[in-house]
Amino acid sequence: MPLTFRKSFQILPGVRLNINKRSWSITTGSRNGPRYTRSSTGRRTTSMDLPGPFGWRRTRGTRRTGGH
Template identity: 75%
Template sequence: MGITFRKSIRILPGVRLNINRRSWSVTLGGGAGPRHTYNSRGRRTTSMDLPGPFGYRRTTARRSR
């Protein structure tokens, strides 16, 4: 089993800085509304928890040239 590193730091209410071994990201929002995550590698994710066993997630990756 490999060793993993992951750290999440709350900067302000509704703003988190997430750090792992390969990249970092900033998450905005949450609670009852949508969450927007911006990754250092160019990936953007929008997600939202819905009632029951449902959820929504949309990921957009940076286009390569």
């Protein structure tokens, strides 16, 4: 099983810095409303939790893959 690295820090109320092995991102918003994420790779995601076991997510931007 491969090891992964992922860490999230709250830097201000409603603002989180997320770091993983290949990139970093900033997430703004609250748990009860929409959340906006902007990644260092150019990816933008808007997400929102809906009542029950539902959620909504829209992703735009580049999706870079590691070349072998």
